[in-house]
Amino acid sequence: MSYQQFAYLYDELMRDAPYGEWVKFVKEMLVKYNINEAPHLLDLACGTGELSVRFAKEGFQVTGVDLSEDMLAVAQAKAESQGERIPFFQQNMRDLEGQEQFDVIGIFCDSLNYLETEEEVIDTFSSVFQHLRSGGLFFFDVHSIDKLSHGFMNQTFALNEEKISYIWNSFPGELPDSVEHELSFFVLDERTDKYDRYDELHFQRTYPVQQYSTWLLESGFDILEICADFAPSPPQSNSERIFFVVRKTEK
Template sequence: MSYQQFAYLYDELMKDAPYDEWVQFVKERCVKYNVLGTRLLDLACGTGELSVRLAQDGFQVTGVDLSEDMLAVAQAKAEDAKVSIPFFQQNMADLEGQADFDVIGILCDSLNYLQTEEEVRSTFSNVFQHLADEGIFIFDVHSVYKIAQLFINQTYASSEEEISYIWNSFAGKSPNSVEHELSFFVLDERTGKYERFDELHFQRTYTIQQYSKWLLEAGFELLEVSADFENLEPQPESERIFFIAKKYK
């Protein structure tokens, strides 16, 4: 499967994602916590949808992702949008060689793709090292409730003329983890037949207390924990948890 096909499938799966809300969230937190600069690192940027939108809103964006194919699509999007974004292929748990940033974001629950506690802690440490003094770190994750109650043993499906998918989720081997088994059926306009593509994705989350502890160990001051874009404290059935942390001099 070529990267164009994979990106088409990914963007189709994410077409209803609240990208505008993520952008607004970042902008509001920059104002709230007096971030003066605009240098922003979009870690695990994927196909660049947020990178492009943030650049269009005035940020000096750099994108980093593990997937070479995703980055190729992201670069094409940036060129189409006529914004200049340097993209680099790196694992966020092994981040190195980047300049200091005023804002670093790991958005769209991308942190949940790290499989071990050690990778999360290494990522936090690397983010701290790449933030400028007074810079902020913003990330969001799936809640434990969402993994356990809304993903595990659930099936989701979409049926449209050009592309359909079946999405089955199963409990992972690690605590608070899930495996997503995705089967896409894409219409080949040349033959009129559907072609099947399969993807397997792993996600793992932790409690708010655990993320908070790791942030403090990395040197951050935790400024805020909220849920579901609502600027409210997380509740037992909150689905998406947001963390804001700052690096002080």
Template sequence: MSYQQFAYLYDELMKDAPYDGWVQFVKDRCVKYNVTGARLLDLACGTGELSVRLAQEGFQVTGVDLSEDMLAVAQSKAEDVGVRIPFFQQNMADLVGQEDFDVIGCFCDSLNYLQTEEEVIATFSNIFEHLTDEGIFIFDVHSIYKISHLFINQTFASSEDQVSYIWNSFPGESPNSVEHELSFFVLEERTGKYDRFDELHFQRTYSVQQYSNWLTEAGFEVLEVCADFENSEPLSQSERIFFIARKIEKAI
């Protein structure tokens, strides 16, 4: 997937995202599950908004993303606030060559951008190999309910002076998947005219049980499954599902 101009518009689209909630969630789980180290890999870090915030909270953050443009924005953010974060361009399904981390996070439903079951399985396996013993993996995904009832066949729009967008969502070809068709209209201040940028994005999710099975098969112990930044189990209409898993020693 090429993010092209979307990399520079992503923060506009995500300006109301609960970033503070993700940061607090990570901090709380590190305390709850006795994580003593501070090395954290922000997988699919995007424009680095969470990477920077986590670094400001004392984590030793490394960021990985597939998009060169996203990483350019992320690097600029880190430099602007004076935090040092190494960023690397990699596909999360082909993660190699990184050090071991105490925490690996894949936030903002980024895992849902993987298109096949095989890619999810490979990602879980690679994450296992890059965690310290007893390290934890935290990620969140869209629920099947959200994909099916809150995205598919829905239209979202925003109209502002500098940037406007129209966002249409359609059923994907795979089960529990959605295609997002986004059109951005960005003001060119020199001419007073709007430039149009179009993007197509694919997301796919699975059941809680399926994610849990894949984690277990990869060698993880599933510590907790909760929803919507709460400490309670997912309900039928929960929208965002959180998983916390610990690396355990594989049987020889």
């Protein structure tokens, strides 16, 4: 997927996202499972690098990977502006050829949900396994089925501000437990005092917790934690975001 103009609007639209909660969650899990204080972290589907930079500021050695050239351009500029030296690579998370092994790998902000097929998810788990050192931890979070079914499908969201507005319509996708997001952005061009319109179509798909668990076990991981909504408790029927913490078993 190419995010095109969306890459340059993303941070504005996500300014209230709980990025600090992701960082806190990962740090607590690393302490719990005895990962060293300055791990080498691979931020897969890093987007505009917001979490990459935040982890770097916490002392992590960070590498970022994303499929979108535009997202990576924003990420690189952001890291440099904040004095962080982070290598970013344009790669598909299903194929990390040339990358080293890492202490920690994360796919945050429901980025895994952008994969369209079961095969893509399985290939991604296999790719992560190959590039995680023995004993290393893999984190990811996904939307629950309930979130897609009741939080997104057939819903309309809108924002109306002076410099940027959007209309966001979500409707059921063709595949099971999938949703398509149709977004129209209106961005003020201050040179002309007129608004430019940009349209995007995004796809997300999720699976039952047990299905993710099966694929992880088949890929060779040990499942350490499955929880929800940044809390340590197990997912409930109305949980919105499911978190997985798994380990590549020592051989």
